[in-house]
Amino acid sequence: MQKNFSKLILFLCLSISTIFLSGCGGDGSKDIAAPDFYTPKSTDSENAKADVDVYFDATISMKGYTTLAAGNVYRTLPDILDAIGTSMGKASFFKFGKEVTPIDNREHKKFSSQEPYIELVTAVHNVVDYANPDHLTVIVTDLFESEADWSNITKKIREKYFANHKAVAVIGVKNSFNGEIFDVGLNAAKFNYNSYDDPNRFRPFYLLILGDEAPVKNFMERFKDVQTLNNNTGYLLLSENLTETTIDFAKMALEEIEMENFFAETKLDIVSKGVREFGIDSFSSPAMFTVNFDYKEPLGACQLNLDEMTQDVRIFALDYDNGEWQELEENDVKIEVAAVEGEQNKFAAKFSMTPDKSLERGKINFVHAALVPTAKGYQLPQWVRNWNMANVDVAPGNFDGSKTINLIHVLNALKDAVFDTTRPAMIEFNFFVDAR
Numbered sequence: 001m002q003k004n005f006s007k008l009i010l011f012l013c014l015s016i017s018t019i020f021l022s023g024c025g026g027d028g029s030k031d032i033a034a035p036d037f038y039t040p041k042s043t044d045s046e047n048a049k050a051d052v053d054v055y056f057d058a059t060i061s062m063k064g065y066t067t068l069a070a071g072n073v074y075r076t077l078p079d080i081l082d083a084i085g086t087s088m089g090k091a092s093f094f095k096f097g098k099e100v101t102p103i104d105n106r107e108h109k110k111f112s113s114q115e116p117y118i119e120l121v122t123a124v125h126n127v128v129d130y131a132n133p134d135h136l137t138v139i140v141t142d143l144f145e146s147e148a149d150w151s152n153i154t155k156k157i158r159e160k161y162f163a164n165h166k167a168v169a170v171i172g173v174k175n176s177f178n179g180e181i182f183d184v185g186l187n188a189a190k191f192n193y194n195s196y197d198d199p200n201r202f203r204p205f206y207l208l209i210l211g212d213e214a215p216v217k218n219f220m221e222r223f224k225d226v227q228t229l230n231n232n233t234g235y236l237l238l239s240e241n242l243t244e245t246t247i248d249f250a251k252m253a254l255e256e257i258e259m260e261n262f263f264a265e266t267k268l269d270i271v272s273k274g275v276r277e278f279g280i281d282s283f284s285s286p287a288m289f290t291v292n293f294d295y296k297e298p299l300g301a302c303q304l305n306l307d308e309m310t311q312d313v314r315i316f317a318l319d320y321d322n323g324e325w326q327e328l329e330e331n332d333v334k335i336e337v338a339a340v341e342g343e344q345n346k347f348a349a350k351f352s353m354t355p356d357k358s359l360e361r362g363k364i365n366f367v368h369a370a371l372v373p374t375a376k377g378y379q380l381p382q383w384v385r386n387w388n389m390a391n392v393d394v395a396p397g398n399f400d401g402s403k404t405i406n407l408i409h410v411l412n413a414l415k416d417a418v419f420d421t422t423r424p425a426m427i428e429f430n431f432f433v434d435a436r
Helices: 002-021 060-066 074-088 107-112 124-130 150-160 213-226 245-251 382-386 407-421
Strands: 052-057 091-096 100-102 136-141 167-175 178-184 189-194 203-211 233-238 258-260 262-264 276-280 287-294 309-319 324-327 334-339 346-353 364-373 427-434
Touching: 052 074, 052 107, 060 074, 060 178, 060 203, 074 091, 074 107, 074 136, 074 213, 091 107, 091 124, 100 124, 124 136, 124 150, 136 213, 150 407, 167 213, 167 407, 203 213, 213 233, 233 382, 233 407, 245 427, 258 262, 262 287, 309 334, 334 364, 334 427, 382 407
Parallel strands: 052 091, 052 136, 276 427
Antiparallel strands: 091 100, 136 203, 167 203, 167 233, 178 189, 258 287, 262 276, 287 346, 309 324, 309 364, 334 346, 364 427
């Protein structure tokens, strides 16, 4: 009797152990995450928070923005940046010339006057090195760099921000100006420039904004909202996202997705956000789905040419036993976008593939498919061209202080840096298919 009882206890123990070892649900399933290359992104900027670090260019050439009263946004800038920074998190202030120096207490208010502008060298690249990438960095400058070394700045921004899925924005503001401008053109000439009260002669200053995309967008929107003067203002956003359709796709109601040979599935324990799960009815037949979306350009977006688009497709198969993803070499995925007839700013995106040609049977597959602009399809806004002055030998009578030397070159370099690290996506689909 006791011997039989012992066998019963042993059987129960083994049974309980088997249940626990099999994992939740009793089917041996485990949480599935997307391949490491894919990082879910949030571009919901309305309530995005971040500590804000403001860096004032303290070189002599910035003094001229503080001298005239008419049309002067710059004089109110310290208070504006303090208010926006405090509303988003903690606001901290710094000044820079050759070196970066923190500003104590309320010293940042002095930058509305001529007093602090005494530095002789502008070293924006040192600010990029110094900046905390987890904060929102705002650099107030005229986009001049000593020795014109913007290639070095672009390289640092590419490695520190774009390579880590962060964004960069530029806000340009035409402001009254009366002062000295140094190192103009190839001959490094010096000019005195007075805009008087003529808006057509106002000289631009810039806010260079670096950080996570949602706070960057939030900052731009808040800055736009608090402007009380009608000064000419330009906005530029450089980001790997053109719209927020990545998140919308994962949250989209099933009745909004027209499917053929696809069906919605929920059997995987997916831990990656912003990703759907689909099943396939037939691996030998074409599979497709169509979604409608609004193409809404964010504030400051580059001009997009829909005729200059290309696909970015990567498909992976998971070895379930060792948890390793292997990228598949071939697929026949096709993404097509067309305007919805009769509806302004609304487009239909069609995704199609043949499962046998694009997925691996017997494994869990992850599909990343995006429609992205080519370099020609992602153009700087018109205001950048209008404010640009070529870097040539400038005679005193030909100098136009209302423009910025090499502006197109500088901002094009930043735009190209986005493409060096990641491709901005107009629309993006990310989903799993369990083909076991």
